[in-house]
Amino acid sequence: MQWNLTGDRPIYLQLCEQITLRLVSGAWPPGGRLPSVRELAVDAGVNPNTMQRALAQLESDGLVVTNRTAGRTVTEDEGVLAHVRHELANEKMEEYLEGMATLGYTAAEAIALLQGKETQHG
Amino acid sequence: MQWNLTGDRPIYLQLCEQITLRLVSGAWPPGGRLPSVRELAVDAGVNPNTMQRALAQLESDGLVVTNRTAGRTVTEDEGVLAHVRHELANEKMEEYLEGMATLGYTAAEAIALLQGKETQHG
Amino acid sequence: MQWNLTGDRPIYLQLCEQITLRLVSGAWPPGGRLPSVRELAVDAGVNPNTMQRALAQLESDGLVVTNRTAGRTVTEDEGVLAHVRHELANEKMEEYLEGMATLGYTAAEAIALLQGKETQHG
Amino acid sequence: MQWNLTGDRPIYLQLCEQITLRLVSGAWPPGGRLPSVRELAVDAGVNPNTMQRALAQLESDGLVVTNRTAGRTVTEDEGVLAHVRHELANEKMEEYLEGMATLGYTAAEAIALLQGKETQHG
DNA sequence: GTGGTCTAGACCACA
DNA sequence: GTGGTCTAGACCACG
Numbered sequence: 120m121q122w123n124l125t126g127d128r129p130i131y132l133q134l135c136e137q138i139t140l141r142l143v144s145g146a147w148p149p150g151g152r153l154p155s156v157r158e159l160a161v162d163a164g165v166n167p168n169t170m171q172r173a174l175a176q177l178e179s180d181g182l183v184v185t186n187r188t189a190g191r192t193v194t195e196d197e198g199v200l201a202h203v204r205h206e207l208a209n210e211k212m213e214e215y216l217e218g219m220a221t222l223g224y225t226a227a228e229a230i231a232l233l234q235g236k237e238t239q240h241g
Numbered sequence: 242m243q244w245n246l247t248g249d250r251p252i253y254l255q256l257c258e259q260i261t262l263r264l265v266s267g268a269w270p271p272g273g274r275l276p277s278v279r280e281l282a283v284d285a286g287v288n289p290n291t292m293q294r295a296l297a298q299l300e301s302d303g304l305v306v307t308n309r310t311a312g313r314t315v316t317e318d319e320g321v322l323a324h325v326r327h328e329l330a331n332e333k334m335e336e337y338l339e340g341m342a343t344l345g346y347t348a349a350e351a352i353a354l355l356q357g358k359e360t361q362h363g
Numbered sequence: 364m365q366w367n368l369t370g371d372r373p374i375y376l377q378l379c380e381q382i383t384l385r386l387v388s389g390a391w392p393p394g395g396r397l398p399s400v401r402e403l404a405v406d407a408g409v410n411p412n413t414m415q416r417a418l419a420q421l422e423s424d425g426l427v428v429t430n431r432t433a434g435r436t437v438t439e440d441e442g443v444l445a446h447v448r449h450e451l452a453n454e455k456m457e458e459y460l461e462g463m464a465t466l467g468y469t470a471a472e473a474i475a476l477l478q479g480k481e482t483q484h485g
Numbered sequence: 486m487q488w489n490l491t492g493d494r495p496i497y498l499q500l501c502e503q504i505t506l507r508l509v510s511g512a513w514p515p516g517g518r519l520p521s522v523r524e525l526a527v528d529a530g531v532n533p534n535t536m537q538r539a540l541a542q543l544e545s546d547g548l549v550v551t552n553r554t555a556g557r558t559v560t561e562d563e564g565v566l567a568h569v570r571h572e573l574a575n576e577k578m579e580e581y582l583e584g585m586a587t588l589g590y591t592a593a594e595a596i597a598l599l600q601g602k603e604t605q606h607g
Numbered sequence: 608g609t610g611g612t613c614t615a616g617a618c619c620a621c622a
Numbered sequence: 623g624t625g626g627t628c629t630a631g632a633c634c635a636c637g
Contacts, residue, residue: 127249144345208344212355215337222330223266230355233334237348251627277609288629293611310609310636371493373612388589399624410614415626432621432624452588456599459581466574467510470603477578477596 122163130165134173142182142193143204150195153183244285252287256295264304264315265326272317275305366407374409378417386426386437387448394439397427488529496531500539508548508559509570516561519549 124133141147153159156174160167174191177183181199183191194200219229242263246255263269275296276284282292296313299305303321307313316322341351364385368377385391397418398406404414418435421427425443429435438444463473486507490499507513519525522540526533540557543549547565549557560566585595 140343144343204344208341208346208351208354209358211337211340211344212358215333215355218333219330221262221266222326222333224330226355226359229330230352230359232330233337233348233352233355236331236334237352253627278611279609290630291628294627296610307610309611312609375612384587388587400626401624412615413613416612418625429625431626434624448588452585452590452595452598453602455581455584455588456602459577459599462577463574465506465510466570466577468574470599470606473574474596474599474603476574477581477592477599480575480578481592481596 124163124165131169131172131176134163134165134170135176138173138177139180139182139203139207142177143200143207147193149193149197149200151193152189153191153193155190242284246285246287253291253294253298256285256287256292257298260295260299261302261304261325261329264299265322265329269315271315271319271322273315275313275315277312364406368407368409375413375416375420378407378409378414379420382417382421383424383426383447383451386421387444387451391437393437393441393444395437397435397437399434486528490529490531497535497538497542500529500531500536501542504539504543505546505548505569505573508543509566509573513559515559515563515566517559519557519559521556 122134122137124130147153153174154162156167156170159174160170163170174183178185178191180203181196182194182203184194185191216226216229219232220226224232244256244259246252269275275281278293278296279289281296282289285292296305296307300307300313302325303318304316304325305313306316338348338351341354342348346354366378366381368374391397397403400415400418401411403418404411407414418427418429422429422435424447425440426438426447427435428438460470460473463476464470468476488500488503490496513519519540520528522533522536525540526536529536540549544551544557546569547562548560548569550560551557582592582595585598586592590598
């Protein structure tokens with residue numbers, strides 16, 4: 120697993136984001152077992168407490184569930200996963216449209232350019 | 242003028258990017274006079290040398306031309322401006338498609354979502 | 364190392380030219396390590412920033428490559444070196460023919476004179 | 486007449502060189518009358534004393550002769566003119582060969598390149 | 608006034 | 623130690 124951690128923002132937030140990506144994209148399937156905090160921490164090269172904090176955040180988001188004795192699993196509630204996925208997608212769309220707007224493109228143009236690019240590759 | 246400068250990358254590069262945005266989006270029109278190095282430096286809150294470096298870069302990019310003692314002007318070659326604008330737009334498109342891909346969306350889906358968002362607003 | 368610096372042109376440009384000469388003539392061999400910016404600056408009797416500027420220019424010309432913490436090396440791309448060498452040689456040829464032309468010599472005469480001089484020495 | 490005068494060397498020397506060029510290249514023909522010092526000085530935009538000094542130098546070189554009452558004329562001794570012309574040509578040849586030598590070319594190569602350039606244009 | 612150059616000295620990231 | 627960046631302040635040529 121790839122961990123891209125930079126020192127300019129809280130580590131646990133970056134862990135949250137990157138784990139979330141795996142969850143909502145299905146890389147870690149719904150209902151599946153997560154590696155232990157210790158394993159994840161070693162893998163990411165961070166303190167277990169930091170990883171713990173990230174997972175606690177994800178649990179409060181409803182993306183993972185903690186089973187007292189059986190470790191953590193990805194939520195089976197695919198609605199939550201889909202919701203978060205849509206939220207992230209919306210953020211990216213907004214970001215894209217805003218960026219293109221500063222370049223002087225209307226939303227319609229920004230979309231048309233993507234279509235042109237797509238048909239060009241297809 | 243808005244200057245967003247962060248300490249995590251060379252300031253002169255950030256100045257380059259933000260000035261480039263104004264140029265290619267037409268906020269500073271082709272052939273128009275630019276503020277002097279000293280004015281821009283004061284406005285951005287940086288050392289005149291740093292601003293000078295940014296402008297020297299833009300000149301080597303062909304976006305601005307310097308007239309020894311008469312200040313700098315935006316290039317009148319709208320082809321260069323358009324070319325850079327398209328390059329920046331392409332970067333944003335790639336970034337968007339890549340980001341959506343990590344969320345598990347195909348390019349076609351990423352485009353369709355934008356269209357849905359657009360019709361929803363329209 | 365010989366440094367001929369005059370005050371009538373930007374020092375950094377003169378540094379560029381003189382370093383370029385060493386590079387394309389093979390005095391500093393392809394792939395070889397360059398002295399550090401600070402060493403070169405002391406040697407040439409200029410400010411490190413000025414030498415840095417010259418080397419940055421040479422890097423953008425593709426003649427040298429910088430390895431973040433391991434100093435700079437001459438490019439291993441002998442094609443670039445040869446190309447620049449040919450460019451400089453062409454400049455000198457043009458300059459020679461022009462100078463002889465102002466003296467009233469045709470290009471053919473200017474060449475013949477060189478041949479005479481050569482056989483005279485040989 | 487074109488006068489290229491820079492402030493980095495004595496003016497009278499630069500005048501000497503540029504007048505010499507006209508003389509040996511035949512632009513001002515042997516035996517011909519020279520403009521008056523005053524005219525030349527105005528034309529070149531220099532003090533008449535400076536022009537006077539230049540002409541005195543040329544006279545001592547034997548390139549011009551002063552006729553007490555009839556102004557100055559170019560020498561009729563074409564041998565002197567030819568000699569100076571050859572000297573200047575030799576200087577340019579030396580300069581060329583030296584320049585090419587610093588680029589790593591032998592004299593033979595330097596000559597061959599000129600021949601190649603010439604046939605290419607012919 | 609304009610842009611351009613140079614110096615001096617500081618700080619940073621990297622390894 | 624390396625290269626890279628930034629600041630501060632000075633001087634120059636040009637018009």
